[in-house]
Amino acid sequence: MKDLGKRAKQAVLWNTGFNVFRDAIQFGIMLILVRIIPVAEYGKLTLLTSILGFISIFSHNSFIAHTIQIRDYRDVCYQSHFTAGIVIQLVAFLLTNVTAFVMRYLGGGAQVSSVLHIVSLVFILELPCGLRRKMLERALDWKKMRILHAVGIFSSSLLSVLLAMKGFGVIALLVPTLLVPIPFIVDLFLIEKWRPTWQWSSAKYRGAWSFGLNRIVSDCFEKGKQLIQTSMMTSAMGYTVVGFAGRANGLGVIFCYKMSFQLLFAIYPIMTKIPIASERFRRVAGLILRIVAWSVIPVAVIFSLLSSPIISVIYGSKWLSVIPLLPPAMAFAAALSIGLAAYRLALSNEQKKCCLLVDGIIFIGTLVCLLTLMDKGIRVLMIGLAVNSVVYMCASFVVLLFGRGTDWSGIKNAMFPPVIGVGVACVLAKTAFGLLKIIPDSFVFAVIFGMIYITVYLCALRLFFAKQLLELVVYLPGKSLILPILKFKTTAN
Secondary structure: OHHHHHHHHHHHHHHHHHHHHHHHHHHHHHHHHOOOOOHHHHHHHHHHHHHHHHHHOOOOHHHHOHHHHOOOOOOOOHHHHHHHHHHHHHHHHHHHHHHHHHHOOOHHHHHOHHHHHHHOOHHHHHHHHHHHHHHHHHOOOHHHHHHHHHHHHHHHHHHHHHHHHOOOOHHHHHHHHHHOOHHHHHHHHHHOOOOOOOOOOHHHHHHHHHHHHHHHHHHHHHHHHHHHHHHHHHHHHHHHHHHHHHHHHHHHHHHHHHHHHHHHHHHHHHHOOOOOOOHHHHHHHHHHHHHHHHHHHHHHHHHHHOHHHHHHHHOOHHHHHHHHHHHHHHHHHHHHHHHHHHHHHHHHOOOHHHHHHHHHHHHHHHHHHHHHHHHHOHHHHHHHHHHHHHHHHHHHHHHHHHOOOOOHHHHHHHHHHHHHHHHHHHHHHHHHHHHOOOOOOOHHHHHHHHHHHHHHHHHHHHHHOHHHHHHHHOOOOOHHHHHHHOOOOOOOO
């Protein structure tokens, strides 16, 4: 168990470092690309990624994910996974190309069909890449995994800029992602010298098949929801409006959702090794919910308050239409991030059927929003989708409570302190600027406002919720530096 705790800290450390590197690279590349690539190209990107995401539901990844669920340390039959994966990925590859061919005759779809043909190669590359990723995840070898991933992202980012400068539009946004799997493939075949033997055992694959089918149904709700939403919005509002909405949601993904996703990505293989519904599981789940909520709620609020200077600086003048869309986008991302944490914890707690029910509820909620709010404008629609995201968060909490994966104190300690802290920070920061008669509409004043806001938020947590804060800090990398800053005793455990 001590070794498992050590591995958990290493997972957080390596994934935190990787996230900082990746987000810095992607944020910097985004600042360049949004000034080169037209708005409509981002609308095309949103449509293409929705199509690929939906087809990927039926890919090999849904089945090989079962290798992480196995709680004991018996061997996993990777050979059977690879043999089955050949068939599955070829079907996904062909389905993508058939879709691209049909799109040539569907009005606006003809503009993106050729790009879809090219990126269909991702399904071929993803088979060995996904296999190697799961090998590293199961071994908890985060160092190698994150180094390989970083190499792929860096190469992809460079190619994106080069293609964008040559005027390739949506191709520059999507095609370079084909480079990301390459380091994993090289490591699998050339470094590890792994070779397929084409072994097949239906008995050994039965568990993966059952788990994969469950995940496919779940992903049909999630990815189908995204595809329907994007298709309806594109048809009713056009690529440009969808591009604006996509950029607002993009900031929510970068600064809220990715934090939750990557933390759960690192911790999930460890959670599957802890006995389900145990006291230890509940304690760890409570800490995970806390760190996600305490991080994303203040970020979502400050981005909403400072939407004008943030959009002006990050995206530039041609993207000013994103400003009124940023608050609902950040609310959507924050609720989705917290909901994802609870959902993934419930999944690791072997609550697959309950998670499937949550997927169905949110799918229906999204359809209701699209059918009733589409004609009221993009901002009203995004507010409705944000409310639906809050429903997803609450439903995930209920499922996790039902499975005894957490308790009410875990949820209360996750949600109550950041709401209080954010409220105090907003009041004091706005009061200070009000007394000075300053409006934080410029970048400099926005930075000052943000610094006051974050400082007051942390002080509020330290003053009113010291015990809960200390329980988090002792697990963070660099705790020896953080503890004295927060006036905690360095000997605290």
